[in-house]
Amino acid sequence: MTAVTERRRIAAPSTAQRIRNWILNPWGEPRGLVVITWIYVAISIVPVVVAIMFSFNAGRSVTAWQGFSLTRWYLDDPRSSVIGDPRLQHALLQSLKLAGLTMLIATPLGVMLALGLARWRGRLASASNFIMLFPLVTPELVMGVSLFLVFVNLFTFIPLGTTAQVMGHVTFSLSYVVVIVRGRLFSIGRQYEEAAADLGATPWETLRLVVLPLLLPAIFSSLMMVFAISIDDFVISAWLSCGSSCDTVPIRVYSSTRGAPLPSINALATVMVAMTLTAIGIAWVVHRYMTRGERRTGKQGGMTQAMGAFDL
């Protein structure tokens, strides 16, 4: 007892001091940054969440909440739901058609291009490498106008419409495929190709049995990326559109919102967001699954994977 009373008393930290310590958190990542990050995420997501919310509005307003209905604007409303309104249904199909075709055309093309560019040395190759990045930095509007002029003045045998839209989408999504696949090619290096040649594989066998299997994660990421990019696109689809029968989801959302919008537009947008997220989600999961061995040993591809987005 006496020992306790004799011990020197040290005041506990004040409440203000404790809060300060909690935020600065000297033992880990500063919590201040974490808090700011979450505030940013919340702010940027709120509009999307609100838009999605109103697709479940029971009434016809997109600004006043009138009760919850799970399916009215998706399925039930005979005239104006996503299923009931032929224009919305058509826009959805057109978007899916464009995204699907673009994905299936741009990916193989991009893979071949990436293989060629990665193996081809010289001045022309570095020029092509540079040009490949153009669509990534060109403003989409400029890209759209250029494509429009090309189809109207040069490729007059291709009328504006689905074909032109697909070609436009392929043109700009090709760059993404090349960047993704080249990143992967760079990270796996030449060692496996050399090993295959060393073991007697012809260049064709090397491509088929070694390079393409190793590129699978990147090819898959590319498919999903292209799908997500294409389904999101507004500017190029609009420039190359043939009128309302070529309208995609973004175009339909745009034109309806300028008139008298119904929650069915929110429902349509929600479907699109869901598809984009699903594509990216699948790409991420499959890529993780296919490259799991590499991460464990940490031998190959560490760099590019660490770089994140492009090699997904």
Next chain:
Amino acid sequence: MSGGEIELIDLNKHFGPHRAVDNINLQIPGGEFFSLLGSSGCGKTTTLRMIAGFERPTSGQIVLDGADMTETPPHKRHVNTVFQSYALFPHLNVFDNVAFGLRRQKVEPDQVKRRVNEALELVQLTSFEKRKPAQMSGGQQQRVALARALVLKPAVLLLDEPLGALDARLRKQLQVELKSLQQQVGITFVYVTHDQEEALTMSDRIAVMSNGRIEQVAPPEEIYEAPATVFVADFLGVSNLMDAVASGSDATGRCKVKVGGFDCYAGRGSADATGTTKVTIRPERVRLEPKGTGGENRIPGTVQRWVYLGNSVQLIVGLATGAKIQALMQNTGEEIPYREGAEVAVHLPATALRILEDTGAPLASAED
């Protein structure tokens, strides 16, 4: 499997102005364990990659069993490589990795199975067939890489620092295994390493390389006991290297050298050497005599350190030339009269003094 004789004739590889491989000539008979030894960046890998066919020589010829294969693409060469990074196909399991080469040769499936199992047995990896490379340790991956190459029964096996990524204990163990494996299969090994001990213990012959050139080709004992050049002696850490100026051979066929101002004769090495170079002598051949003893090859000095080693005594002697020299004296039970501080005459017998050729290669010891 007979054959496996490799010949490199005037082989050059330049990367821009840089001569990675500079006029190499080598003859490697079939079945030999041949090592390319040299510090990092001296052109070992480039040489090996030219033999494998991954690099195209700037000039020169690569001959395998009498046939020029300089322009043959890698997949048509009867040589196989064990890569430093192993380069096991990550998407294939062990069995498919080892079977890869056999299947390219259109070997029958049951034959493939038999030969893959034999190869895995050879490297003691049976029951690992279904594993993926990522699920194996470094040492095991190394063995798979070895099996994958050996299963094709190549005429020549090229190994680029195959043990470089392993820890010291495993290295030692695999060195022994690799050497006995080579004797068992009897094919030519061209082995690249920067580790002199590894080269000395495993090889039949060693080529010491520096700056893309070959300094000396000889069996391990000779490389160590009778280094031909200053670089080789320095690289192997040979003791008692002394600066000298040579002036050609005398009437008796010995080389006249000035070691720090003292006239000496070197009876070993190239007698015709001239100019500034180095001489060396093995510590056990150095004689210490009482101060003032006359005769050729005697240089005055002072004992600086006296180290008792049990069966011998090591003395560090500072020569009047400024150099330090090591002498080993057998401990015969008799008193060794030269203690620290004693002044002596150091006798470097001409029959033991070796003159080295100075090729101008920068020395490793000069860097630190």
